[in-house]
Amino acid sequence: MVRAGLTAAKVTAAAADMADEAGLDKVTVSALARRLGVKDASLYSHVKNLRDLRVRIGLLGSEEMTDRIGAAVAGRAGKDALVAFADAYRQYALDHPGRYAATQMRFEPEEVAGSAGFRRSVELTYGMLRAYDLAEPDLTDAGRLLRSTFHGYIHLELGGGFGHSRDVGESWARSLDALHQVLENWPSRHEPSRHEPSRHEPSRHEPSRHDGSK
Template structure:
């Protein structure tokens, strides 16, 4: 019989707290069971194991991340939307490193296909790029550029890797401005004979 009070949602919420305080690499069924004061077996009535837990965590965090970005960009376009998107992305990644790491997990195709948050993240990114009128494959290349830039900057910032005298927010603002300039003046795709 399942332990009273334990539900898949409560387990995922506990996992969210754990990964933000201890890190995604410290997530385990045993750690969560200890937090609930139960044996590991009590959790297996609600989840199928660590892989299932990680997938549920990723789906939960992707929805949360997408909501943050969606709220930030609502009613904005062009450079304003880019700055809002970038700011929400950076804030989430730096403020919630464990949750953000969960959004980057590789998921089975069927889980990814059923994750509204992951779909919303893709949709928000392509909507952000709409005013820049990039045809394919340039749209995909631009999405990869933005994701790589935001991810890389946030990852470095979160580990305290920026040591230059220049303030980090000043560099961030210049990078966002440079991205806007690049997206506005995207180079044409070369044609091959």
């Protein structure tokens, strides 16, 4: 029998708390059932399987983090918005490491189709970047740069990967200064990158129709 008062939302919240405390990899249906004092079968009335449970944690985390970022960047633009966005992102990850880890899973389109959090996350990111006069495909490229920088830094910080005595918060702030400079001076798409030969210089590779790949 399903425990009285148990709902999908309560199951998800309990799983998210467990992920923050013990790590996302420790969240299983059996472990959560023991935490809630019910049998495994009771949870399957609310979640399909372990994958569904972890996806729900990711969607919850995305909505919470997006709400925090949205409130932080409201009325800001340029560097102020970048710093507010980044600081809110980082602080959420530090406050809720398990939820944050779930937001970084690879999701299938149908799993996030109804998620306002994921949709708003994209809107907030692109809205902040448009203040730097970026348009596609630069918007996507810059968004990937920010995400990889934020996630890489946070992943190392959470794992104790920064052993130097330099304060990690100070290094984070300087990293944001550098990102702001990069965004303000984003390379023109008309300029050849260091990975592309100039039209006036011979290539050391055979010409190809697929961006140099063979």
